Amino acid sequence: xxxxxxxxxxxxxxxxxxxASVLLKGGARALTIDAVAAEAGLSKGGVLHHYASKDALIAxxxxxxxxxxxxxxxxxxxxxxxxxxxxxxxMVAHVRGHYCADDESSRALLLASLDSSEALKDxxxxxxxxxxxxxxxxxxxxxxxxxxxxxILGLFIGRALGFHQLGEAExxxxxxxxxxxxxxxxx
Amino acid sequence: xxxxxxxxxxxxxxxxxxxASVLLKGGARALTIDAVAAEAGLSKGGVLHHYASKDALIAxxxxxxxxxxxxxxxxxxxxxxxxxxxxxxxMVAHVRGHYCADDESSRALLLASLDSSEALKDxxxxxxxxxxxxxxxxxxxxxxxxxxxxxILGLFIGRALGFHQLGEAExxxxxxxxxxxxxxxxx
DNA sequence: CGTTACATACCGTCCAGTCGGTTTTTAAGA
DNA sequence: TCTTAAAAACCGACTGGACGGTATGTAACG
Numbered sequence: 001x002x003x004x005x006x007x008x009x010x011x012x013x014x015x016x017x018x019x020a021s022v023l024l025k026g027g028a029r030a031l032t033i034d035a036v037a038a039e040a041g042l043s044k045g046g047v048l049h050h051y052a053s054k055d056a057l058i059a060x061x062x063x064x065x066x067x068x069x070x071x072x073x074x075x076x077x078x079x080x081x082x083x084x085x086x087x088x089x090x091m092v093a094h095v096r097g098h099y100c101a102d103d104e105s106s107r108a109l110l111l112a113s114l115d116s117s118e119a120l121k122d123x124x125x126x127x128x129x130x131x132x133x134x135x136x137x138x139x140x141x142x143x144x145x146x147x148x149x150x151x152i153l154g155l156f157i158g159r160a161l162g163f164h165q166l167g168e169a170e171x172x173x174x175x176x177x178x179x180x181x182x183x184x185x186x187x
Numbered sequence: 188x189x190x191x192x193x194x195x196x197x198x199x200x201x202x203x204x205x206x207a208s209v210l211l212k213g214g215a216r217a218l219t220i221d222a223v224a225a226e227a228g229l230s231k232g233g234v235l236h237h238y239a240s241k242d243a244l245i246a247x248x249x250x251x252x253x254x255x256x257x258x259x260x261x262x263x264x265x266x267x268x269x270x271x272x273x274x275x276x277x278m279v280a281h282v283r284g285h286y287c288a289d290d291e292s293s294r295a296l297l298l299a300s301l302d303s304s305e306a307l308k309d310x311x312x313x314x315x316x317x318x319x320x321x322x323x324x325x326x327x328x329x330x331x332x333x334x335x336x337x338x339i340l341g342l343f344i345g346r347a348l349g350f351h352q353l354g355e356a357e358x359x360x361x362x363x364x365x366x367x368x369x370x371x372x373x374x
Numbered sequence: 375c376g377t378t379a380c381a382t383a384c385c386g387t388c389c390a391g392t393c394g395g396t397t398t399t400t401a402a403g404a
Numbered sequence: 405t406c407t408t409a410a411a412a413a414c415c416g417a418c419t420g421g422a423c424g425g426t427a428t429g430t431a432a433c434g
Contacts, residue, residue, distance in 0.1 A: 011379080028301070032423060044425090046380050054424065114215075114301070120349065127350040135357060143360030147338045147368070150361070153350075154341030161344070162307060163314040170322060173330030174337070181334070198413080219389060231391090233414045241390065 012050050015040050016061050020108035028111045033057075055119075058112050062119035065109035066126055072098060084137050088148050088182035091130075095152055096175055100168060103159075110160040127153070139185045148181050199237050202227050203248050207295040215298045220244075242306075245299050249306035252296040253313055259285060271324050275335050275369035278317075282339055283362055287355060290346075297347040314340070326372045335368050 018040035023031055033054055037047045051057035076097065077090035098106075113123040134145035151174075158164050166174075205227035210218055220241055224234045238244035263284065264277035285293075300310040321332035338361075345351050353361075 033425085034423075042379095043381050044423095045382070048425075049379060052425095114348070124350050127345070131351060135361075141364060141367075143362070143364035146357070146361040147334065147364050150338040150341035150345065151334045152337075152341070153345050154337035154339070157344050157348070158314065158337065158340050161301070163311050163340075164318055170333070174322075174333040175330070177328060177330030177334050180328070220391085221389075229413090230415050232393095232416065235391070236413060236415095239391095 011040075011042075011046075012060070015047055015050055015057070016064055019057060019061050019112070020065075020104065023108045023111045024104055028114045031058075031112070031115060055116050058116040059119045059122075061112045062109060062116070062122055065105050065112070066122060068105060069109065070126070072102075083186055084139060085182050085185035087133055088137070088145060088185050089179070091134075091148070091152055092175060092178045092182050095155065095178070099155070099166075099171060106156050107160040110157060137185050139187045141181075141184050144181050144184060148178055151178060198227075198229075198233075199247070202234055202237055202244070203251055206244060206248050206299070207252075207291065210295045210298045211291055215302045218245075218299075218302060242303050245303040246306045246309070248299045249296060249303070249309055252292055252299070253309060255292060256296070257313070270373055271326060272369050272372035274320055275324070275332060275372050276366070278321075278335070278339055279362060279365045279369050282342065282365075286342065286353075286358060293343050294347040297344060324372050326374045328368075328371050331368050331371060335365055338365060 015036060019031065019036045022035045022039050026035070031054075033044050033047055036057070037044045040047065047057070051060060073090055073094050076093040077086055080086050080089045080093070109123070113119045131146070131149050134149040137145035139145075155166075155174075159166070202223060206218065206223045209222045209226050213222070218241075220231050220234055223244070224231045227234065234244070238247060260277055260281050263280040264273055267273050267276045267280070296310070300306045318333070318336050321336040324332035326332075342353070342361075346353075
């Protein structure tokens, strides 16, 4: 007895999905409350009933996508033995598993954060944290942790901004190279 | 006899400088024609007299910054012996020489292109070209050309978006690692 | 009957682009 | 050198649309 038909899914989630969809279709400029409302199948007032402002909507979207990203990376990490190379290997594994598949999430995450200084803070904190962990690695090849991090950052951000779009064939050699780098972290 | 005193500099260049300045101070959202006009010391009508639309202004700014970037990289390349490693080495040298100094240009370039689909095309073409050259390198370590490219892309774009800000001390080991990668291109 | 979940109409602001007019520069003629 | 007319550069008020947010109404549910 999950209700009549309004309980099919909670609106807040539907609205976030709609916002992500609008972002993916039209970029950051297209993200208006009206557009989100239309995509979600309700009115502007309806959207603003759940999210008090556009900024709040963006912040919620960024928070959701960021949480998902953290979970994905953590899930990759548990399959790798602990050690200095665990995090870099997990990040490469995450790219391998999600770059071609989850096009949407990562793009929406970045595009959303571009329009809200508040949401950007969360994203920035996440990026700084990851960079800090990787750059601290002091294996036989110092600096390669940072190289790995920025290569992945460039891969995702560049695509999100429409600079490039790698296919499997072009991605494969690069991932292999990143894996060699990650393996070196153990010394 | 280089003219009276209005020929000190042509307005179009002054306007582009003003636009870049506005972008660096307030981000993409602050880039309005009025703001550019105020920064350049003239009125909105004056700006629109030289650039027919905001999009044209952005396109001109991106074109200028992109041309400068190409020149800088080319200048780095002439000091390096020809061969497979010439371009990767030149790009790393460019980062070494300009990352800390030319903060402004690269940031303005990116921020500007985000607000104009037309200007984004030029930027995209440049990125695709560079990536194509580097990924084609088939040394003993395939894929490392792409790694180098994306690491530099992430370094610049990430900073332009405010995700990080590396100092000399953090940059140095990474550059050394990139140089090792570049050297490997010769086989 | 109160609360939640919307819809509709509306307001204020911001901003790109227009337009008619004014000033400055340039160039040519006397 | 002075005059003058055309051209280029520039100003500032205005317009129209887009968009964030508010206010008010209303239908369903418990």
